[in-house]
Amino acid sequence: MAQTSAALLNDPEWLAHRLVEGTDAARFVRVPRARHGATPFLTDADLGATEIGGDVALHDCLALPGDATLGFLFHSAFCGSTMLVRALDRPGAAMGLSEPVILNDVVGMRRRGADPRAVARAADAATRLLARPFGAGEAVIVKPSNVINPLAELLLALRPQARGLFLYAPLETFLISVARKGLWCRLWVRELLEGQLRDGFIQLGFTPEDLFRQTDLQVAATGWLAQHLHFARLAEKLGPQRLRSLDADRMTARPAEAVAAAAAQFGLTLDAGAVAEIASGPAFTRHSKSGAAFTPEDRRAEYAQARAAYGDEIDKVLEWAKAVADSAGAAMEGPFPLLQA
Numbered sequence: 001m002a003q004t005s006a007a008l009l010n011d012p013e014w015l016a017h018r019l020v021e022g023t024d025a026a027r028f029v030r031v032p033r034a035r036h037g038a039t040p041f042l043t044d045a046d047l048g049a050t051e052i053g054g055d056v057a058l059h060d061c062l063a064l065p066g067d068a069t070l071g072f073l074f075h076s077a078f079c080g081s082t083m084l085v086r087a088l089d090r091p092g093a094a095m096g097l098s099e100p101v102i103l104n105d106v107v108g109m110r111r112r113g114a115d116p117r118a119v120a121r122a123a124d125a126a127t128r129l130l131a132r133p134f135g136a137g138e139a140v141i142v143k144p145s146n147v148i149n150p151l152a153e154l155l156l157a158l159r160p161q162a163r164g165l166f167l168y169a170p171l172e173t174f175l176i177s178v179a180r181k182g183l184w185c186r187l188w189v190r191e192l193l194e195g196q197l198r199d200g201f202i203q204l205g206f207t208p209e210d211l212f213r214q215t216d217l218q219v220a221a222t223g224w225l226a227q228h229l230h231f232a233r234l235a236e237k238l239g240p241q242r243l244r245s246l247d248a249d250r251m252t253a254r255p256a257e258a259v260a261a262a263a264a265q266f267g268l269t270l271d272a273g274a275v276a277e278i279a280s281g282p283a284f285t286r287h288s289k290s291g292a293a294f295t296p297e298d299r300r301a302e303y304a305q306a307r308a309a310y311g312d313e314i315d316k317v318l319e320w321a322k323a324v325a326d327s328a329g330a331a332m333e334g335p336f337p338l339l340q341a
Helices: 005-010 033-037 081-087 101-111 116-130 146-158 171-181 183-198 208-212 216-238 248-253 255-265 272-279 296-328
Strands: 014-020 025-030 052-057 070-075 094-098 139-143 163-168 243-247
Touching: 005 014, 005 052, 014 101, 014 116, 025 116, 033 094, 070 081, 070 146, 081 094, 081 139, 081 255, 101 116, 101 146, 101 183, 116 139, 116 146, 146 183, 146 216, 163 216, 163 248, 163 255, 171 183, 171 216, 171 296, 183 216, 216 243, 216 296, 243 248, 243 255, 248 255, 248 296, 255 272
Parallel strands: 070 139, 070 163, 094 139, 163 243
Antiparallel strands: 014 025, 025 052
């Protein structure tokens, strides 16, 4: 049954799911809070069948307040971002939104050549809609897909009260993930790089011919370096109060410290008991995608096996990437790290 615009806008269980460009509207589907916690990503494939509430004109969406407490968890992929957004999803403190597709639609507008003012307007409406709190006094932490990263500065400019965190796996860990996930992941890093090129995101001195000759893991490293260079420059511009970084290996090794530091970055109030409960809870003891039991020891064992299998290729790409980083002035460590080594 179609809902009224007021009902859709005033109830955050009605997720602003897609942009409907042909009618300049946002489409809403019902996603109760419990379903968020059981769903890795807010995609159609993961959500399955949902109740469609209807469409609301962006003009009406833009009338929503723009000062709600909002945080952005940006990430470089394969770094535990789903784990962290679930860890911070705690009634009374914050609600976590994992990769809402409406932000991908904003990227799609930009890549199809939409007027930058239209892109900014759509991003403004989307972030107002996503920031609607689920409970009194709660923040909303949005973990966008990493295709959003070229628009990170726009999102933070539109919501000047929002804070950002860039979560990343160190390059060696990232390359192990790509190698162990097989052919589909090697294809995915190429698709990611293709999008980054269209976004003007690759500023590492490569020609198209250079990129064509790169191996799969070199392509993966190129995309990783581009993201680090982007977020380092953005953090330097905005300062640590607005944007910091977190090393995923340190997060999984020291979950309580990571949760406390991330909560502080996003302005969340979590006491020591809550932090300890989260660090020992399902976010860090179960696989973020499948829900199966999965400990840090399991993760280390899987990565060690893959490192042994692909070690020669990874070592060569790491050496090459370090030279590229030095040439481009790209740091291998994230900007303003929450946890020191």
